Amino acid sequence: MNKPKKHSGKSTNTAKKPRTSRHGGQSPAQPKLYTVKEPGELLPFLLSTLSNMGRNSVKSLLSRGQVSVNDKAVTVHNFPLEPGHIVAIHRERAVAEAxxxxxxxxxxxxxxxxxxxxxxxxxxxxxxxxxxxxxxxxxxxxxxxxxxxxxxxxxxxxxxxxxxxxxxxxxxxxxxxxxxxSWQDAVKERSYIALVDGKVQKPAGTVTSWLKESRTLKMYSGRYPNDGQLAVTHYKVLQSNSAFSLLEVHLETGRKNQIRVHMEDIGHPVSGDKKYGSRTKVIGRLGLHAKVLSFEHPTTGELLRFDTGVPKQFLRPFHTQ
Structure with missing residues (x-):
């Protein structure tokens, strides 16, 4: 019989012996604990420590979430270990993914x-x-x-x-x-919900401009046609009062900060967007939410559609008046 490989000295097995119940049955197995002695990466440490297991078996322990470091499940092979870290092996149950x-x-x-x-x-x-x-x-x-x-x-x-x-x-x-x-052809629907300052008078509209970026990395609409990237935004008013409007926004193009610039252009900046002219922060965050993304799957061609709804806080300004 082959002798087990001699341990490298990088860890100390501090696992306790299984306890037995008063009725003589064995209690659920406790995790095996190892104390890290030298800095290194998790997978090499496990391969050295669990020398009686094959490489694939050790990797399976990781992928199933059965390894934790300092009581936190870890699945990354090159996770950095430091002296004093406690590595636990949970043989009978998988640790939930972080x-x-x-x-x-x-x-x-x-x-x-x-x-x-x-x-x-x-x-x-x-x-x-x-x-x-x-x-x-x-x-x-x-x-x-x-x-x-x-x-x-x-x-x-x-x-x-x-x-x-x-x-x-x-x-x-x-x-x-x-x-x-194939983004323009593959994406069939891309819509946002925007909470903007003020009452938008037109029930629906389209904003078209050519976007440029300033030296301070702020996007803005150029003064002349074809001076920048063409950006087209369609909007429809869902709700409004004297202070705010809730819009459904569809992008015909997908430029950086496109909605934020275009809302400022029509005099109704996105709520909470100080960079683009808003003076309100009624919901404590930027009032912009990517609600729907629908596209053809790049391999199967299947049409997929994901709708994340309207965040509840976006409706708050219309329930308080």
């Missing part, structure tokens, strides 16, 4: 992930990201790597940090390119 912060998955298949993002969550890292900055992209990368350590996701389109609603990511560069190259 909850997604500021987002929820609406749909996932082999090619795409569709999510509902809350206001305040970055879609991807900012130009000067803070360490461990929470983003939808980073969380989804961790999510897909639960089952495949080499999996990746790719950005298809973005939502501003303070805009909530539905957005989509691709699971391969091929799908990303296919969606972006």
């Amino acid at each position: 909850p997604l912060l500021g987002m929820a998955i609406l749909h996932e298949d082999d090619d795409i992930i569709v999510i509902k993002k809350e206001s305040g969550l970055l879609s991807i890292a900012s130009a000067r990201p803070e360490e461990h900055e929470v983003t939808a992209y980073r969380q989804l990368m961790t999510h897909v790597r639960r089952t495949n350590p080499h999996a990746r996701i790719f950005v298809v389109h973005r939502l501003d940090r303070d805009t909530s609603g539905v957005m989509m990511f691709a699971k391969s560069e091929r799908i990303q390119q296919a969606l972006q190259n």
Whole structure:
């Protein structure tokens, strides 16, 4: 019989012996605990520590959420370990996946992930990201790597940090390119709900302009035709009073800050949007929500439609008067 491999000394098994009940039966198995002695990454640590298990078996423990570090489930293979960390192996039950912060998955298949993002969550890292900055992209990368350590996701389109609603990511560069190259044809409906300042007089309308970006990174409508990127926004009034209007907005084009610029152009900036002229913050956030995204699936051709509804706080200004 082969002798077990000698341990490298990087951890100490502090697991307790199984306890027995008063009736002689064994209580549920306690997790096996290991104390990290040297800095390193999680997967190599597990392979060294669990030397009686094969590589694929160890990776399965990770993908099933049966490994935790300091009582938090971890599935990322290269998770950094530091001396003093406690690694636990839960053999009989899977640890629940760490909850997604500021987002929820609406749909996932082999090619795409569709999510509902809350206001305040970055879609991807900012130009000067803070360490461990929470983003939808980073969380989804961790999510897909639960089952495949080499999996990746790719950005298809973005939502501003303070805009909530539905957005989509691709699971391969091929799908990303296919969606972006056919975006105008593939997307059948893309609508927003906008809470804007003031009473919009026209029940419906269209705003067309050519958008440019200033040196301060603020978008604005150019003074002359063809001077910038063509942007077309259609809107319809759903509710209004003397102070606010609730609009359904459809994008014919998808330019950066398009709705925010166009609402300022017609004299009704999005509520809470100080950058583009709003002087109100009645709901405590930007009054912009990506309600509907409907598109043809890039592989199957199936028409998918996701409707995230109207946030309740957007209706608040119309219930208080």
